Amino acid sequence: MSVLAPDLEGAGVLDLFAGSGALGLEALSRGARHTTFVERDARALRCLRANIAALGAELEVTVVAGDVFDYLEGRVGRAFDLALADPPYGQALASRLVEAYLSRPFARILSVEHDPGERLSLPPGAEERRYGDTAIAFIAAGLQEEET
Numbered sequence: 365m366s367v368l369a370p371d372l373e374g375a376g377v378l379d380l381f382a383g384s385g386a387l388g389l390e391a392l393s394r395g396a397r398h399t400t401f402v403e404r405d406a407r408a409l410r411c412l413r414a415n416i417a418a419l420g421a422e423l424e425v426t427v428v429a430g431d432v433f434d435y436l437e438g439r440v441g442r443a444f445d446l447a448l449a450d451p452p453y454g455q456a457l458a459s460r461l462v463e464a465y466l467s468r469p470f471a472r473i474l475s476v477e478h479d480p481g482e483r484l485s486l487p488p489g490a491e492e493r494r495y496g497d498t499a500i501a502f503i504a505a506g507l508q509e510e511e512t
Contacts, residue, residue: 371473372396375445378471380432380461385412387448392424400426402435439470442505447471453479462486462503469505476501
């Protein structure tokens, strides 16, 4: 998260495949003004809501109980400053998310954690970092337009 620190102050954050909410809640703790969490698993949602309550962050969040791709289908424009995603491994969800982002960016920056074995179709200028058994891709909206 420290690599994104300059982009967090006052940011509107989208946490996709939110799980316990760790990414979005950390963004709030580092200065984001609001986080929207999207998660469909009932157990994860209970954990997420408990974590939000434990931190007293109810006024700084929106929780969407539903499928990430259904949620994104309804988005128009770059509604968020930063989108964070940690989709489940082994289902090609990171690739699908990158494709959705490149066809219609929903945030100024997308950060997506993924299995290093899952090769993402990243545009020129995107950055990818590897940390052991995790890779994180960073894509800024407009990269694909700038290269054409």
